[in-house]
Amino acid sequence: MGMSAADNRKRAYRGRPRLRSDEETRSIVLEAARRELQTTGFNATGMEVVARRAGISTKTLYRLFPSKAELLRDLVSEHFDQFAIEFNLRRSGLVETEVGLNQMLSFYAGFALHPDLVSLQRVILQDKSNFPELAASFYAAGIIRMAGDLSKWLRDQVACGFIHVDDCEQAASFLIGMVVFEPQFAALYEGKPLPSRRQIEQQVRSCIALFLDGCRASAPTGALSRPVERN
Amino acid sequence: MGMSAADNRKRAYRGRPRLRSDEETRSIVLEAARRELQTTGFNATGMEVVARRAGISTKTLYRLFPSKAELLRDLVSEHFDQFAIEFNLRRSGLVETEVGLNQMLSFYAGFALHPDLVSLQRVILQDKSNFPELAASFYAAGIIRMAGDLSKWLRDQVACGFIHVDDCEQAASFLIGMVVFEPQFAALYEGKPLPSRRQIEQQVRSCIALFLDGCRASAPTGALSRPVERN
Numbered sequence: 001m002g003m004s005a006a007d008n009r010k011r012a013y014r015g016r017p018r019l020r021s022d023e024e025t026r027s028i029v030l031e032a033a034r035r036e037l038q039t040t041g042f043n044a045t046g047m048e049v050v051a052r053r054a055g056i057s058t059k060t061l062y063r064l065f066p067s068k069a070e071l072l073r074d075l076v077s078e079h080f081d082q083f084a085i086e087f088n089l090r091r092s093g094l095v096e097t098e099v100g101l102n103q104m105l106s107f108y109a110g111f112a113l114h115p116d117l118v119s120l121q122r123v124i125l126q127d128k129s130n131f132p133e134l135a136a137s138f139y140a141a142g143i144i145r146m147a148g149d150l151s152k153w154l155r156d157q158v159a160c161g162f163i164h165v166d167d168c169e170q171a172a173s174f175l176i177g178m179v180v181f182e183p184q185f186a187a188l189y190e191g192k193p194l195p196s197r198r199q200i201e202q203q204v205r206s207c208i209a210l211f212l213d214g215c216r217a218s219a220p221t222g223a224l225s226r227p228v229e230r231n
Numbered sequence: 232m233g234m235s236a237a238d239n240r241k242r243a244y245r246g247r248p249r250l251r252s253d254e255e256t257r258s259i260v261l262e263a264a265r266r267e268l269q270t271t272g273f274n275a276t277g278m279e280v281v282a283r284r285a286g287i288s289t290k291t292l293y294r295l296f297p298s299k300a301e302l303l304r305d306l307v308s309e310h311f312d313q314f315a316i317e318f319n320l321r322r323s324g325l326v327e328t329e330v331g332l333n334q335m336l337s338f339y340a341g342f343a344l345h346p347d348l349v350s351l352q353r354v355i356l357q358d359k360s361n362f363p364e365l366a367a368s369f370y371a372a373g374i375i376r377m378a379g380d381l382s383k384w385l386r387d388q389v390a391c392g393f394i395h396v397d398d399c400e401q402a403a404s405f406l407i408g409m410v411v412f413e414p415q416f417a418a419l420y421e422g423k424p425l426p427s428r429r430q431i432e433q434q435v436r437s438c439i440a441l442f443l444d445g446c447r448a449s450a451p452t453g454a455l456s457r458p459v460e461r462n
Binding site: 097122124125126128129132135136138139140143147161162163164165166167170171173174176177178179180181182185186188189190191203206207210211212213214215216217 | 328353355356357359360363366367369370371374378392393394395396397398401402404405407408409410411412413416417419420421422434437438441442443444445446447448
């Protein structure tokens, strides 16, 4: 890198041979886009700013990424591919139900509640009318894939007799909703800071405890609760 | 109503006395805005269309609602006020834990997964940079208020010895995430149809069963699960 945006643009204009492969430039652009997402949310003028940040001409940028939608799509798939690789590395292994659930949910929550991913969601939802298929692929790659992997794992646990679940897909979406919904909603709507690593871990532990053992007291359950006071 | 938009506009221009109270006109406008939300998602030209749908001049519309943000804010608070009234009517009463949870969660899910509310969310997220305080109040009125009421009720159940929960606020947000996250996400990102009344009821029943009793099999739990096969 080491060159200023102006130097780079000069080079581009003078038609000198490219010193970097397109592949390298693509990663520099994706990194620039990621930073742009976090600062301005990648608004209308975003493509010019990304080019400037990446130190390339907008012409080069548009050669590599013909539209903002394609740049966003690549950002999304880069995120999810990385996630899938790491997730697959982790989900193997001979572990107890609690331990396995903990590994998967912590990893997924850390991913879904990462500032980069929440910024991407913000942009996708904002520009949804412009790139509906991007929102759909975000859904497919994000929730569907994760819920699929998790429910497969749950079915395995059912087969081994460790848990009793009728509908493992539903159970997977319950688990994901428990750890992700509230913090993601708070960040998207209210701009609340995302939970720390430690808070996510605590959240995941409570979620798993509830999922496995519930919260019903051992006392008989036919009893009526006292009326709730109105305030 | 019975008058065409053109008639109404003529009346407005000629300065004839108003035949409707502002209060009545407001409800007609809110109803028109609600329909506009469902068809176009209330885009940039929305205010003119709302005026036309309501059969009033844009001048009158802007007198009653000085900006699109204020119109949306009134739509949101109308929704949530109605919700709060009905929710309060329901949460009293001498009921079993299951029954109470079922009443509250079904009612809340029916509200949070109603097409009108999801359309409103879509617009709020799309225009969030223009009206950030609207998104924040949506969060406060929607999640915070509901989670607050629900956690108060859970604390009551803990006090009566019916359930064991350390952190009732967290438990409330788990319950909400379980019933709302997946269908809302699918509708917002992929445009999937929202669940039917019957699907919501089924979802709520499974959620409560899991919340109260968990899914751990009664066998000893120290055992190791077999490794998950990769596909």
